[in-house]
Amino acid sequence: MLETSLEKALTTMVTTFHKxxxxxxxxxxxxxxxxxxxxxxxxxxxxxxxxxxxxxxxxSLDKHSDQEMDFKEYSVFLTTLCVAYNDFFxxxxx
Amino acid sequence: MLETSLEKALTTMVTTFHKxxxxxxxxxxxxxxxxxxxxxxxxxxxxxxxxxxxxxxxxSLDKHSDQEMDFKEYSVFLTTLCVAYNDFFxxxxx
Numbered sequence: 677m678l679e680t681s682l683e684k685a686l687t688t689m690v691t692t693f694h695k696x697x698x699x700x701x702x703x704x705x706x707x708x709x710x711x712x713x714x715x716x717x718x719x720x721x722x723x724x725x726x727x728x729x730x731x732x733x734x735x736s737l738d739k740h741s742d743q744e745m746d747f748k749e750y751s752v753f754l755t756t757l758c759v760a761y762n763d764f765f766x767x768x769x770x
Numbered sequence: 771m772l773e774t775s776l777e778k779a780l781t782t783m784v785t786t787f788h789k790x791x792x793x794x795x796x797x798x799x800x801x802x803x804x805x806x807x808x809x810x811x812x813x814x815x816x817x818x819x820x821x822x823x824x825x826x827x828x829x830s831l832d833k834h835s836d837q838e839m840d841f842k843e844y845s846v847f848l849t850t851l852c853v854a855y856n857d858f859f860x861x862x863x864x
Contacts, residue, residue, distance in 0.1 A: 679810045679814070680811075680813065680814070681782050681786070681812070682783070682786045682812040682813060683812075683814060684814060685778070685779035685780075685782040685783055685786075686779075686781070686848070686851055686852050686853065686855045688775050688778070688779040689776070689852050690852065690854075690855050690856045690859050691859075692776045692779075693856070694859070704860075714785070715833070717774075718775070718776040719776060720773070720774070720776075720777060720778060721775065733811055735849050744807055744839070747853060750833060751849040751852050751853055752849065754780070754792045754849070754852070755845040755846065755848070755849045757780055758780050758783050758784065758845050759842060759845055761780050761781065761783075761784050761788070761842060762784045762841045765785075765788070766798075768853060770826045
């Protein structure tokens with residue numbers, strides 16, 4: 677069976693994390709700087725987000741309060757984004 | 771700015787849900803049958819999963835216990851899958 681588009685989506689979520697997490701400090705977590713780069717380069721909304729909003733986002737997602745985002749925290753972030761995308765989708769299709 | 775691969779991934783997660791959720795009953799939720807079809811057709815692992823495992827999965831994800839999976843419950847399911855994909859990725863790269 678070939679990789680489906682949903683599986684490709686999951687793979688992209690994993691590889692995007694590792695594209696940034698390996699840059700500085702722990703390879704298994706995103707530092708604040710790495711998260712900022714990910715948001716600015718891999719999400720359109722990143723262009724519109726203020727530095728302070730990204731800081732607030734980091735704080736709200738960083739459940740361990742260690743200034744680092746692990747993969748699970750990152751997944752929760754993407755889930756939140758995904759729910760927002762779905763709301764847009766539903767609004768567009770009404 | 772063009773759509774990035776991460777944004778495409780989020781869009782795929784949304785459109786895959788709606789590809790199935792509109793088939794029977796509420797258009798905003800996946801029935802057990804719709805979830806089974808999604809897993810069997812859009813995830814390789816679906817081919818290997820037993821009917822009973824899919825039933826167990828549905829039960830564990832269905833927080834409202836209404837035999838329907840809404841978008842938020844589906845997102846949690848994908849997050850869990852994503853964390854599992856990441857574990858495979860890390861094991862492969864060791």
